[in-house]
Structures are given as structure tokens and as C-alpha cells.
Amino acid sequence: MSHSLIDILSRADVLEFIQTHLNDDPVALVLQSKKIPDLPIREIAAQIQSRKKAQLKLPEWFANQEIIFPHGVSMEQCSSEETAKYKASLVEGKSLADLTGGFGIDLFYLSRQFKKANYIERSEELVALAKHNFGQLGKDNVSFFNQTAEEYLAEEKEPASLYFIDPARRDESNQKVFQIEDCTPDLNLIVPMLLERKAEVLIKLSPLLDIHLALEVLPNVKEVHIVSVKNDCKELLFRIVPNYSGPVNRIAANLTKDEMDVFEFSEAQENESPVFSQPLNFLYEPNASIMKAGGFNAVSNAYSVNKLHRNSHLYTSEKFVEDFPGRSFRIIDQTVLNKKKLKPFLPQGKANITVRNYPMTVKEIRKKTGINEGGEIYLFATTLMDGSLTVLVCKKVRS
Template sequence: MNPDILKDEIQDYIFDFSGDSSKLAFRGSPFSEVTVQELLIQIEGRKKVEKKLPTWYETRGILYSKKLNLEQSSSEETAKYKASLVKGERLADLTGGFGVDSFYFAKSFKKVEYYEQDATLAKTVCHNFSILQNENIECFEGNSLEMIEEKYYDCIYVDPARRHDLKGKVFMLSDCEPNIIEHLGFVLDRCKTLIIKTSPMLDISAGLKQLGYVKEIHLVAVENDLKELIWLLEPGYDGEIHIQTIDFTKHGLEKWNVSWNNSEEPSYSQPLSYLYEPNVAIMKSGKFGALSKYFSVNKLHLNSHLFTSEKLVQFPGRRFEIISVMPYSKESMRTLKKTKVNITTRNFPETVANLRKKWKIKEGGNAYLFFSTNINGEKIILQCCKV
């Protein structure tokens, strides 16, 4: 780390920069003490965290690292959520990264130990903790599994990173570093609670088979974009597994919880007055029968994952009033040709892109079309407006 980056005039330049960073790269650094590459890492890093990490973005003296660490970092929203799940005396973050999770865990624990193998990143993050006035976080550089061998914690947190050579393959925990499956017994022997953050690509059933001792799984989304799966494990636990679905929306928090062992079947019907599309966290859970019963809504078809009711109900996802239901036919589609409308397909043989191209339908407007399949296996079009 070049300490000159922290000089007032250089920090002013980074904070005030609003131009084209590619032009800056061509012009070169206006400061003799720092290179243009060093400036660009800070300017582009700060720009990247504006929405994801507003506390970091708004704080002078924060240092940024290479892009990969920022992309893999938790957002402040999701980090706060994880920190709300546990509390105690001592926590170890075995995969420290950019330090966002450690920062928020430090508000729930008296002491947090941050571990990071990348020495440069660890020094950067330790500096940021001091700027952010985190006095109860201790930073360690090196292999966390080796360094905690003689220690014990109320909670251990780990966010295994997927190896780069596995791009495109099915996501498996055993393909990540550290390999938490290989070291699971070792880690569980050193804590009361283990929290594992995984990619939303991980299949829940596969994760349960690989892990064991799972008490809770939290499926966390932001604006209907599934961000992470949070697994809470307790040594020796063999009880009911609780699923918590979370979606942070502009209008508030959508939460719904269900037992993983719940195997209720949904009720079915033809489309009624209202249509419901579950948020992505609920879609990931796959607990459509429990959802149907809890909210008193009917499913359109086994594989459609759309729900309907006669009366409007609160629901974790999008809600629509059904204006009309039409069979999917050339005659029906001719009435929609060259219109401007939002399209969604669920359990339907054609893609949104195909439908738009084939019938020259523009995207946008206040009308919504759902192309799906009803209980009788018939292809249908639901014309809706948002509630």
C-alpha cells in the first residue's frame, strides 16, 4: 500500500472524481507520489461500492483492493442480516475478504478475529477497520484453519470461494476454498455455532447431504435477486431444519419461514381474480405446498409456480389483478401484436425473447402478460395489472 494515497489532496481528488476513468488512464496521474494505476484502483473501487457499501463509500481514508474482492463481498444489507442471527463473546471470520461481514459481526460480538490469507488485502482491510473505528476486531494474516487450532469460539463464520478452474460446472461445496466439507469436523469442534455463506447456485438438498448438523438455512435476496444462502450449523444437531426466506425490497422486508421437512401439497384451481408470483427466495425453497396453505392461494399447475385467489391477500412476491384469461392461440396473439407490455413466462414452451420477436411486442408499459399452463395442461395468457 502506498501511504501517499491517504494525503488530503489525493483523497480530495478521489472523492471529487466524476470523469471517465479510461481518459485518466490515458492522461496519467496528476500526482508524482502515486501512479495512475494506484489512483484507478481507488477511484473505480469507490465507485463500485456506492450502492453496495454506502458506509465505505462515504468514509474518507478507506482503501480499496482489486475488483474480485469487492465483487465477492457481502453487501451491507446482507452483512447486517447475518450479524442479527447470532451474538456472543467471540467470533472468528475464517475468510475475511474485504471485511464487511467482520465489521457487522463486531456489533454483535465483544471480539471478532478476522483471518485473511492475502497479506496485501489483510493490511488494507485492517487499515479500513481503524478508519471505521472498529476497536474490537483483531486482524490475522495467514491460513485460518492452522491459526485457530488451539482456539474456541461462540461462532465461526466462513464464506468459501469457488475455485476459478470450475467455471460452468455444477456448484459443489467440495469445490470451494477452503474445502469446508473436508474440514467440517475440525471447525465444528472449535465453536458453538458455525455459519456458512454459500452461493445461491448451491442445491439445498445437496448442501444438506454434504453438511449435516444444519439447524437453519436463510435464503437471502435483495430486490428479488437471490444473493446468498446462509447455513447455521450446531455440533450434534439433529432436529427440525428451519428455512427462512428473506427479500429486501424498496417497500420493506418480505419474510416467510417454513420447515424443510414440510411436504404439504398445494391446492389447485383455474385462474381466479388475483395472480401471485413468489419472490426468488421462496422459489429457491421449493416449498410451494406450504406456501399455498399458509396464504390460502391456489397453484395454477404443478410446474407453473404461479398462484391465484378470489380475494387479494398479502404475499411475499409480486401481486396482480387478472383482467382476462385467453387461450394461447394465433387468434389471441393477433390482438396483442405490436403492443407494449411486460411479459413473463412460467411453465411455457416459448421464451420471452421469442414471443416478442414473433409478435413484435415491445417491452414496458403498465400492462403485464403471463404465459403459462393451467391445471388442465392448457397453454394460457393472463392479462394483468399490478396491485
């Protein structure tokens, strides 16, 4: 976003128009642009569209009427307020360098933990936007550099305490990429340069990335944080510490409106065998972060819940486990996938269906049984420890 466009969008009449029409359809506004020749309606419509996304994703920034938001990829890929604050809770120190500044959400919250911070970004438009927004938010401990990460590091005079990297995960055709070697900047080149500076490194990567493969590529990783928001896995954070060569701890964090479920485990804990059993009184499904982290045995042992099958990743117990990190259900009955046998439990013909280690998809089950989505009953189609297929009829105890 150019300086001139930032100046235009910062005008009092433009800001007032945006607030007045915040709930209008941006497309409809563009179609009416000829009726309002004195205002840049297309740019205003883009701001309204981005502000609507920011209302839930970035409430603190949304509340400031003078903040200007990007649109397109920069708005889609930026961290949410919750995940940015989570990163900030992990670190502190004298100085911070964000080598991939972008829209600046992560740096804004991370910089609260440091005396000074440097924002490095190769896009001149994003640098201008970040300068404007940080000024509006009263952030005065950040310096701005319009350079690539490589250019900045080649000229850096004093190493930072922490380097943050959120590499671009799109190729030259703007298609998403998920492998480390496809990201920009090249972590295989950058990370060794940072370790030579004896600094810690925090890297944000796609939740679709294979954690095992990443650990084979990234050196000196001490922690992997798997971060979800309301059970939707959002990002992976790799914390690299100079000269560290010990075991990698995995921290599965699920952020909700009112609380944060955090489950930490080591590879040694995951290698400990769990207890298996047939379904008991209660059923548990781990949250998305634990599932992505691969803490299937560790969570079973930590909370004294039994696994139903090695590959089902569903758990059961005689007595209710209040603090299990995930969804909890009371098991009403155990049956098979048969329309007549399921009918007595579904007077409205509705159920929420989950498939775990079962040879049919949810769509196929609905087609076979005619069960519609919704209602208070939850059906778990899964495989038990003896290899038998079953359907567990449940009611939710806790989300």
C-alpha cells in the first residue's frame, strides 16, 4: 500500500465513511462508485472487507478506527490476536528482529516483551503500512527496515536476542506450499547464520507441515508448539536454541475464548505403552493440537484414560475425567452401523457423526443410514481393540 493511498485512507471524511458503511456490502458500494466521485470507493470497499475480517481476528486493532488493513494474502495469512499473544508469552529479552515483518501483527505483540525490536520486510508497501499502524497504536520501540532478510543480516551491526521468522508459503504463481525447502526466505540458509549469532530463533510454519520431517531439517529445536484456536489448528512454532541437542518437547495448545488447554509431552512419554480396553462409561476425543502433535499414547497415560484401539485415537474411562484436553462424552450405548438399530436413539433422525479408524466416511454413513446432521446425539464410528467395528452412541459432557 503506497504512502499516497495511506494518506487518502487516513483522511477524516474517508474514515467517517468507512465507519458509517461498515455493515454495507462492499460489492454494492463499488457498484455505486459513480454516485460518490469524491471518494476512492474501491479502496474503501477493500478496507471494509478487511475490517470485517479483523473484527473477530484482530479485535484490538479493529477497535482503532485509524488502523489501515491490507487485503488479499497479507490479511489472510497474518496471525490472529490470540496466536500472536501466545507467541509473546513464550519469549522475552533485550532485542528482537522479525525477519519477515509482513502486516506486523506478530511483531506488535512480541515487541511488548523486548526493549527494542526491528521490523524487516522486503515489500515497500507493507513497510509503509506497518509504520502508519504502529504509530497509531503508540508503538515506539520498533525500527523499520525495507530489506530482505538476507540483506538485513548481511548489514546487521548488533545481533538480536531473538529472531522471528514467518516464511512466505506461496510460490511465484501465488500457490500455497508447505515444505520447508519451498518457503521464502530459505531456512536452510538463514537458520545457520542466526545460530552463529548465538541467538534464539522462533519459526512459524504451516499446520499442514509434517512435524517429523521439519525436525529432520531444522537444527537445535528445543520445543515445538502446536497452536489451535477453538480446536482449529492454526500454526506450528519451532523454538531453536543455540547448542541445544536434547529431546524435543511438544506443547499442544488449544486457545479458546475463556481458557487455554496446554498439554506438554516428550518423545519418551509418547513411546510409553498405553492401556487398552473396550468402551466404558465415558468417551474422549483429544483436541486438534494433540492430534497434530501425535501425543496419542502420552495423553492416554497422563490422564489415565484407556485407548480403544492403537489407531483410533479415542479414549474411555469408568469415571469422568474433568480436565481432559478435548471433547468429552457419556456413552449411552454401543451398536453397529444399522439404520434400524440406530433409529431408537434418533427420534428426529439427526446426529453428529465422527469417524475414527473406520472404513467409511461421514458422507457415506449419512447416505447409507439417511441420518441428517445436528441434534444432541453424537455417533462415533470406530474400530475397537479386538478389531471389531462399532458405533458408540453418545451425549456431550464438555466441548
